[in-house]
Amino acid sequence: xxxxxxxxxxxxxxxxxxxxxxxxxxxxxxxxxxxxxxxxxxxxxxxxxxxxxxxxxxxxxxxxxxxxxxxxxxxxxxxxxxxxxxxxxxxxxxxxxxxxxxxxxxxxxxxxxxxxxxxxxxxxxxxxxxxxxxxxxxxxxxxxxxxxxxxxxxxxxxxxxxxxxxxxxxxxxxxxxxxxxxxxxxxxxxxxxxxxxxxxxxxxxxxxxxxxxxxxxxxxxxxxxxxxxxxxxxxxxxxxxxxxxxx
Numbered sequence: 279x280x281x282x283x284x285x286x287x288x289x290x291x292x293x294x295x296x297x298x299x300x301x302x303x304x305x306x307x308x309x310x311x312x313x314x315x316x317x318x319x320x321x322x323x324x325x326x327x328x329x330x331x332x333x334x335x336x337x338x339x340x341x342x343x344x345x346x347x348x349x350x351x352x353x354x355x356x357x358x359x360x361x362x363x364x365x366x367x368x369x370x371x372x373x374x375x376x377x378x379x380x381x382x383x384x385x386x387x388x389x390x391x392x393x394x395x396x397x398x399x400x401x402x403x404x405x406x407x408x409x410x411x412x413x414x415x416x417x418x419x420x421x422x423x424x425x426x427x428x429x430x431x432x433x434x435x436x437x438x439x440x441x442x443x444x445x446x447x448x449x450x451x452x453x454x455x456x457x458x459x460x461x462x463x464x465x466x467x468x469x470x471x472x473x474x475x476x477x478x479x480x481x482x483x484x485x486x487x488x489x490x491x492x493x494x495x496x497x498x499x500x501x502x503x504x505x506x507x508x509x510x511x512x513x514x515x516x517x518x519x520x521x522x523x524x525x
């Protein structure tokens with residue numbers, strides 16, 4: 279393949295822009311905010327799970343408290359009715375009177391037991407409410423950190439994307455002036471060779487594989503026509519000759 283020396287030189291410009299695009303893409307993937315957001319999101323998920331559990335416990339305690347308070351109220355009302363019957367003298371039979379007094383005592387004990395249950399449930403509910411409040415604050419704090427990291431990531435990505443768009447436009451402009459067959463060969467080699475399809479021959483060394491050419495290779499290249507597209511024997515990349523090639 280033949281191509282004017284100036285076109286081959288322009289290929290180095292295309293290569294430099296492709297390298298810059300690779301660097302920008304790598305930088306975009308490697309932004310520290312990615313790991314920060316991932317860690318914060320994991321923490322946020324765990325905290326939200328704990329918050330849901332605490333809210334569920336508080337809700338369960340609320341229902342349990344309501345039920346216990348209703349039980350106390352029922353016992354209290356029954357005891358009040360019995361006491362009213364006792365005080366009114368409506369019960370004349372000694373046996374019925376004894377049974378009524380026994381029931382009033384039993385109801386008093388039952389009421390006391392139920393009130394203890396209410397207090398115990400209220401303490402558990404208060405503890406759950408404190409836990410809900412604490413976890414709500416922690417969720418809000420971590421969410422704020424996540425939002426801040428996300429904003430920083432988006433801003434950094436925006437800058438990188440803007441530069442990548444500018445470099446891509448410049449690359450298209452320069453690549454458009456390179457012969458199609460030469461550009462096709464370059465693109466094919468770049469894909470196979472880790473992003474480097476063309477390299478400068480500098481002081482008899484290929485800047486693609488960093489190896490120095492042997493004497494035979496140097497003599498062959500020196501004897502080649504200026505417009506001949508030469509390749510590195512070691513890495514197969516296009517070797518672009520310049521005044522600093524050492525030929």
